[in-house]
Amino acid sequence: MIALQTVEVLAAVCMSILYALAVAGYGWLGLRLMVNPSDRVVIHSRVGRLGLLWLSFVFGQGILGSLWLGVAGAALLMPSVVFGVCAVGWLLFACQIVTISQELFRGSAPSPSILSILFHCGSWYSWIAVCITAVTLLWGFIVLLPPDNYDAAVWYLTSAKLIAVTHKIELQPFIMPHAALYPLQVETHWAALFTITTETAVTVWDYLCAFSFLSGIGFLAWSLTDSRRVALLAITMMFTSSGFYNLAGAGKTDIAAAQYGIAAFLWLTIRPVLGRAATVHAGLCAGWAMAARYTNFILLPALFVPIIVAAYRSLSVPTTRPPKPATRFVLSESLVLGFAASVVLMPMLLKNWLLVGSPLAPLLGDTQAFWFYSEDRQNITPLDLAFYPFVWTFKYLDDSFGNISPLFLGCLPLFLLYRADRLPRLTSLAAVGGVVSLLSWLAIKPLILYTRWLLIPLGLLTIPLSAGLVAADSDRSGSRGSRLLIRSSVAIACLFLLFESRAALYGARYLLSLDTRDAKYASVRGSGYDVIAWLNANVGAGERVVLSNWRAYRYLLNPDILLNSESSQELQWLSDNAERLSRPEQWRYYAQQSFSYMIVSREEGRFLPSLATPELGIRLVYAGTNDSVLKLEPK
Amino acid sequence: MPQTGADLKHRTDSPAWSRQRRLWLALSTLWLQVIVVLFVIVGIARLRTPPSGWFRKLLALLSIN
Numbered sequence: 001m002i003a004l005q006t007v008e009v010l011a012a013v014c015m016s017i018l019y020a021l022a023v024a025g026y027g028w029l030g031l032r033l034m035v036n037p038s039d040r041v042v043i044h045s046r047v048g049r050l051g052l053l054w055l056s057f058v059f060g061q062g063i064l065g066s067l068w069l070g071v072a073g074a075a076l077l078m079p080s081v082v083f084g085v086c087a088v089g090w091l092l093f094a095c096q097i098v099t100i101s102q103e104l105f106r107g108s109a110p111s112p113s114i115l116s117i118l119f120h121c122g123s124w125y126s127w128i129a130v131c132i133t134a135v136t137l138l139w140g141f142i143v144l145l146p147p148d149n150y151d152a153a154v155w156y157l158t159s160a161k162l163i164a165v166t167h168k169i170e171l172q173p174f175i176m177p178h179a180a181l182y183p184l185q186v187e188t189h190w191a192a193l194f195t196i197t198t199e200t201a202v203t204v205w206d207y208l209c210a211f212s213f214l215s216g217i218g219f220l221a222w223s224l225t226d227s228r229r230v231a232l233l234a235i236t237m238m239f240t241s242s243g244f245y246n247l248a249g250a251g252k253t254d255i256a257a258a259q260y261g262i263a264a265f266l267w268l269t270i271r272p273v274l275g276r277a278a279t280v281h282a283g284l285c286a287g288w289a290m291a292a293r294y295t296n297f298i299l300l301p302a303l304f305v306p307i308i309v310a311a312y313r314s315l316s317v318p319t320t321r322p323p324k325p326a327t328r329f330v331l332s333e334s335l336v337l338g339f340a341a342s343v344v345l346m347p348m349l350l351k352n353w354l355l356v357g358s359p360l361a362p363l364l365g366d367t368q369a370f371w372f373y374s375e376d377r378q379n380i381t382p383l384d385l386a387f388y389p390f391v392w393t394f395k396y397l398d399d400s401f402g403n404i405s406p407l408f409l410g411c412l413p414l415f416l417l418y419r420a421d422r423l424p425r426l427t428s429l430a431a432v433g434g435v436v437s438l439l440s441w442l443a444i445k446p447l448i449l450y451t452r453w454l455l456i457p458l459g460l461l462t463i464p465l466s467a468g469l470v471a472a473d474s475d476r477s478g479s480r481g482s483r484l485l486i487r488s489s490v491a492i493a494c495l496f497l498l499f500e501s502r503a504a505l506y507g508a509r510y511l512l513s514l515d516t517r518d519a520k521y522a523s524v525r526g527s528g529y530d531v532i533a534w535l536n537a538n539v540g541a542g543e544r545v546v547l548s549n550w551r552a553y554r555y556l557l558n559p560d561i562l563l564n565s566e567s568s569q570e571l572q573w574l575s576d577n578a579e580r581l582s583r584p585e586q587w588r589y590y591a592q593q594s595f596s597y598m599i600v601s602r603e604e605g606r607f608l609p610s611l612a613t614p615e616l617g618i619r620l621v622y623a624g625t626n627d628s629v630l631k632l633e634p635k
Numbered sequence: 636m637p638q639t640g641a642d643l644k645h646r647t648d649s650p651a652w653s654r655q656r657r658l659w660l661a662l663s664t665l666w667l668q669v670i671v672v673l674f675v676i677v678g679i680a681r682l683r684t685p686p687s688g689w690f691r692k693l694l695a696l697l698s699i700n
Contacts, residue, residue, distance in 0.1 A: 242678075393670070394673070394674065394677050396681065405674075406670045406671045406673070406674035406675075407667075407671070409670050410666060410667035410668075410671055411667060413659075413662070413663035413666050413667075414660075414664070414667065417656070417659050417660060417663055472664070475660065477653060477656070479657065479661065481661070482657075482660050482664040483664075485664035485665060485668045488668065489664075489667045489668045489670075492671050492672065496674070496675045500678075
């Protein structure tokens with residue numbers, strides 16, 4: 001007899017994979033409509049069949065994300081609608097498979113694939129490929145675990161789950177800062193998945209997006225250098241970054257958002273052979289990247305690099321027609337790129353305008369509004385800035401969820417030493433793009449260093465650094481000792497990654513129903529699970545709980561509790577009167593608004609009941625590890 | 636006098652250049668190794684439970700109950 005938990009997890013995994021196929025189906029349709037067959041052959045020759053599939057997958061995510069936004073905006077995100085849209089996607093994917101099979105049957109030249117990138121690199125590289133494949137599989141087990149990333153469980157997943165429960169996008173006043181006002185390009189997919197299946201499907205989907213991000217880096221590296229070794233080491237470099245693997249399948253939007261950035265850059269690298277269609281696609285991908293995370297605007301300066309290079313190259317190519325002036329070319333391409341980006345970014349801004357009247361809320365807009373959010377997130381000092389690469393590699397950074405791989409810093413001298421060699425020279429576009437993107441961030445927020453916000457420049461920088469590593473490894477004039485040091489360094493980094501994947505054991509135990517979801521959350525410090533479990537069990541239908549700024553895993557609360565908590569009007573009133581209200585007056589206000597429960601810290605829970613007034617009784621009803629629940633009893 | 640391509644090729648083919656390049660390569664690879672090993676040491680030191688405790692935990696975990 002198979003346990004129910006095992007069945008649920010397996011069903012969610014299947015659903016997530018099926019969803020990915022539907023997404024690829026829509027992407028394929030999009031590519032078919034926007035790129036003519038001869039251009040598809042060009043893309044095929046540059047990135048192979050799987051590369052084309054990857055571009056379809058990313059493009060499909062963009063299309064469906066925008067579609068879900070519209071559907072949820074119209075309060076129609078129902079299971080029937082999601083299944084209907086997915087069914088069409090499956091049909092489209094089936095058509096794609098038939099077309100590809102026909103191409104194979106016609107005997108078109110077989111193209112290299114990601115598998116060949118991984119396993120045909122020569123003996124040492126094959127071992128690295130085996131290790132990366134093993135780690136990828138191990139992470140496949142880790143993502144089966146219930147999500148316990150703090151940000152995910154407090155904001156991102158809560159927001160997506162509530163969109164699914166209510167079938168629509170609302171302001172969601174019960175999440176602070178107000179996640180619904182952030183760009184939701186990634187969360188809309190999660191909401192669609194929550195509508196038809198369980199949370200495991202969401203984490204597995206996020207894992208598939210992380211895998212897709214790595215694949216994108218591999219395809220970009222391969223497209224630039226034609227070297228499978230560079231592609232493999234670029235993937236390894238990104239995978240060994242804790243800032244990447246800590247977020248793979250964790251329920252945070254950053255990696256899924258970064259896929260679009262890599263795809264935008266890949267489109268522009270094939271622009272010289274594809275023409276303006278590539279610029280349009282790059283613009284759409286850049287728009288989706290920003291519609292998933294505003295911080296991805298740092299991609300835009302990087303995208304000018306291939307455009308400027310293309311402009312100057314076109315001048316040097318002899319043609320019968322007089323060449324276009326470079327500035328005119330750059331300007332026209334930028335306009336096309338900008339227009340395409342704004343077309344897909346606009347719905348996200350429109351959503352905010354409809355919700356609160358400010359397109360860039362909660363970061364810009366009415367500073368007196370309760371939803372306005374401003375927080376100084378500085379996490380490094382000016383001295384840290386002087387040692388930026390070292391700090392990024394070694395220092396524990398608050399709220400960053402991880403560092404970068406030591407291979408970035410370690411390979412820098414090798415890249416500089418071999419910069420004039422063939423492989424590193426071929427990657428100069430990615431190198432300059434990555435540096436420009438990083439410098440854009442440094443110019444704006446130099447003292448904020450979150451690895452997850454810089455995944456696009458990091459992805460670009462893996463390519464030149466890997467090229468330097470491969471060039472050094474292939475240098476026959478170097479000593480055997482040097483080669484041994486290079487290979488052992490990469491091997492150590494891979495082994496450490498393998499060690500960091502040890503939680504796969506817990507994932508396997510969860511899949512086998514040996515561990516339960518409750519036990520998992522009960523063991524997470526700071527999740528507030530004891531109080532959440534009490535509230536879920538004891539708060540009756542229609543009873544209201546003051547959640548205020550309680551930073552627990554709200555995702556685990558019953559949706560009814562969240563939906564019945566403070567309304568926008570109540571939060572605005574409290575925000576407007578915060579300075580003149582004493583705490584007993586605040587409690588009186590809550591009681592007047594029919595709130596029954598209030599969550600306070602454990603210490604406050606001990607003495608606050610003694611402050612009860614003749615009109616308002618306050619009773620401690622539950623004392624948890626960190627927080628307590630008080631019952632408000634108006635007399 | 637500006638260097639020509641031939642001058643540069645002659646310089647890069649010379650034994651002195653080759654020695655210098657080998658030295659830089661050795662130093663760069665040593666740097667790579669030091670950074671990676673340091674990273675692993677820092678990573679292990681940051682573990683919430685010390686390796687001995689973790690090892691004990693692993694053993695307990697494997698004896699599935």
